[in-house]
Amino acid sequence: MSPEDAGRWRAARTLADLGELTAQWLEGKIASIPTVVPGYGPDEETADLIPVLAACNRAGYVTTVSQPGEKPDRGYDGRLWTQRAAVGGFAAADTVAALRACTAGTPLIVLASRPASQRGLRPGNRIPVTLAGDQENTWFGGHLDRRDIEEDQAGYGICHPDAIEAPCAAWQVTIIDPEWGRNDVLWPVLESFAAHHQA
Numbered sequence: 334m335s336p337e338d339a340g341r342w343r344a345a346r347t348l349a350d351l352g353e354l355t356a357q358w359l360e361g362k363i364a365s366i367p368t369v370v371p372g373y374g375p376d377e378e379t380a381d382l383i384p385v386l387a388a389c390n391r392a393g394y395v396t397t398v399s400q401p402g403e404k405p406d407r408g409y410d411g412r413l414w415t416q417r418a419a420v421g422g423f424a425a426a427d428t429v430a431a432l433r434a435c436t437a438g439t440p441l442i443v444l445a446s447r448p449a450s451q452r453g454l455r456p457g458n459r460i461p462v463t464l465a466g467d468q469e470n471t472w473f474g475g476h477l478d479r480r481d482i483e484e485d486q487a488g489y490g491i492c493h494p495d496a497i498e499a500p501c502a503a504w505q506v507t508i509i510d511p512e513w514g515r516n517d518v519l520w521p522v523l524e525s526f527a528a529h530h531q532a
Contacts, residue, residue, distance in 0.1 A: 334371040334491070338363055342492050348425060348499040351489070352395040356387035367489050368397055378403070385520050386420070388527035394432060394506065396422035398473065400462060402516035412466035418510040418519040419462045419473045423503040428530070432506060435526040441519060444474045444507040460509055474507040 334342075341363060345351050358366040358374070360383060365371040375383060378401055386396050402418035424432065429445050436443050444458060463471035482488045482500050489497050510519045 334365040334367075338365045338371075339491060342367055342489075342496075345492055345496040346499075347496070348395055348423060348503055349393065351423075351492075351496060351499060352390035352393060355395055356390040359383045359387045359390070367491050368487060382520060385524050385527065388531060389420075389422075389523050392527040392530040393428035394422055394424045394523075394526070395500065395503075396420055398422070400471075402510055402512070402514050402519070404514035408465065410465070413464075414466075414470075415464050415513045416471075417460075417462040417513055418516050419508065420519065420523070421473050421505070421507040423500040424506050425503055429504045429506055431530050432508065432526055435522050435529075436508060439518060439522055440511055441522060442507075442509045442511055444509075445504050446476050447504060460507075462509060464513070473509055476505055 341354055345354055354363060355366060357363045358369075359379075361374060364374070379386070379399060382399060382401060386399060390396055399420040400416055400418065403414070403416040405413040405415040408414040424445075433443055433445070442460065444460075446458065459472035459475045461469035461471070462473045463469070479501050483497055484490050489500060508519060508523075510516075512518075
């Protein structure tokens, strides 16, 4: 990570600060984010989602992972790959309530749990979101423990202790569209959430 980017992340103190910097990374204004290999931006598949993800981060839902829904398509290995639209991240209790309110009445699955257990990732909370043929390939919804959040390489370990404590004290929230390949339900709901809750 460049000294300039590292300085920005070390200056962060709150969940809102982390959300703003994540939004800037999504928009290409910052080259690196603590939870991703330095110098790498969002995956290509995320390009169309950047506006809504950036808005969510500025509205208090600090995203750490996302993917679009994708209909079955032949992959590099000859198998049919398909994805569910999904997003995961951190939020304060009032933001969790707002996300639940926005998703009420939709088919979306919302998993919300308090973080910082010392037991590690709890695989029982995970839902498959990518299939390669008939095999599950990617899961969202596992609960991170405090060590994962504090870790230098894959977490927020380079940040100020206050900024590390912010996601440790927040709820971990995952939202998944249960229908494989659908990409037009989750993102409009999140756009509505962000429009009504941005600071």
